[in-house]
Amino acid sequence: MPELPEVETLRQDLAKEVVNKKIKTVAVTNGRSVRRHQSAKHFRTLLEGRTVKSVSRLGKYLLLSLDNKDTLVIHLGMSGQLLRVKNPKDPKPKHTHVVLTFTQGGELRYVDPRTFGEMFVSSPGGEASSNGSSLPAGMASADGAVLRRQVPELAHLGFDPIEDMMSWDRFGLLLRQRHTALKALLMDQEFVSGIGNLYSDEILFSAGLRYDRPADGLSATEIRRLYRAMVETLSEAIKHRGSTLVDEQYRDLFGEAGDYQGSHQVYDREGAPCRRCRNPIVRAKVGGRSTFYCEHCQV
DNA sequence: ACGCCCGCCTGTAAGC
DNA sequence: TGCTTACAGGCGGGCG
Secondary structure, X not given: OOOHHHHHHHHHHXXXXXXXXXEEEEEEOOHHHHOOOOOHHHHHHHHOOOEEEEEEEEOOEEEEEEOOOOEEEEEOOXXXXXXXXXXXXXOOOOOEEEXXXXXXXXXXXXXXXXXXXXXXXXXXXXXXXXXXXXXXXXXXXXXXXXXXXXXXXXXXXXXXXXXXXXXXXXXXXXXXXXXXXXXXXXHOOOOEOOOOHHHHHHHHXXXXXXXXXXXXXXXXXXXHHHHHHHHHHHHHHXXXXXXXXXXXXXXXXXXXXXXXXXXXXXXXXXXXXXXXXXXXXXXXXXXXXXXXXXXXXXX
16 A cells, blocks of 8 residues: 555656656556546547656655646555566556556556556646645645646645655644544645555654544644654655555565565554564554554553 | 545455 | 455545
8 A cells, every 4th residue: 555655665766767758658458547537548648749857746646747747647546556667578467557658668557456546647727726826734845836736636735744844833833723633634635645544553653642642632742753753754664665565565666565564663563562662562443444553652 | 623434446364 | 165254445525
C-alpha cells in the first residue's frame, strides 16, 4: 500500500528515468484505470507526442509535467505499481493496464490488480477552478501552491509533510482547530497529504501518543514531538526506499522491494514485544481498520 | 464537525 | 480437499 515514502521513492527514480523522454504510444488495456476520461482514446491522444519535463509529488500522487503544460497524474491506490522496462518483450505481469512507450526506447508499465488506483491527464484551466487562489489551511510552500494550481483536481490536498515547511507554532495552530482523534487527522488527506494506515501508526508510536488522543488536547511539547515524529519517520522511510510488506504489493520502479519494513516499531507487530519497553504490541479496530500501538509507550 | 459505514476491487489465508 | 469468509485499505460518498 504505497504511501508518501513509497511514492517519493518512485518519484526520485522516475526523475532519473523518464525526464526528457518522449511518449511515442500509449496502450490502455483496462479502461477503469483511466476512468476520469470519457474514453481511453481521449487519454491516449492527450499523451502521445508529449515529452516529460519533470516529476513531482503531492501526497500520494505522482505528477509528470508535460511539455504543453498538461500534467499526467498517477495514483497507485492500494495495489498499484509502476515499472520501468527496457525490453518491451519482457513478459507483462497480470493486471498491466496501461503502457507508455518512449521514442528513446523502453516503456513504463502501470500494473494494478485491485484497480483502486488511476491515471489521468490534467490541464491547468481544464476544470471549473475559478478560485484557484484558495489553498488548504496552513499552506505555506510556494512549490505546493504551484502544483495545486497546475492540477485543480488535487487542490483539496493538505500540506505535504516533506515538501511544505511549517513551524511548530503553525502546526499547533492547525491541530487546535480540530477536535479529531490524532490517527484520523493524520490520515485525512485534506489536512496533511501522504500518510496512510501504516505510517500513521509508526508516527504516533514515535511521538509517544495514542491514536485516539484529540488533536486539540496536545501540550506544546506533544505538538513538537508529533511534528518531529512525522517528518523524521517519513524521512527515514524514504532513505530505506519504503516498506514492502508480506503481501509484496509495493515494488519500486525496477521491481525491487523496499527496506523499511524491518524498522517498523508497531505496524503488523501484534503480540510482538515493543522495541522500547518489551510489552506486547496491541491491535485495535478503528473505523474497520487495524491500528497497532503500545499501551505503555503511547499515552 | 466528526465518526462510521459502504462500495469499489483482487489475492491470500484462515476457518469449517 | 474445497468451499466460504475475512482481511488488506485509499478514497469518495452518504448518513446519523
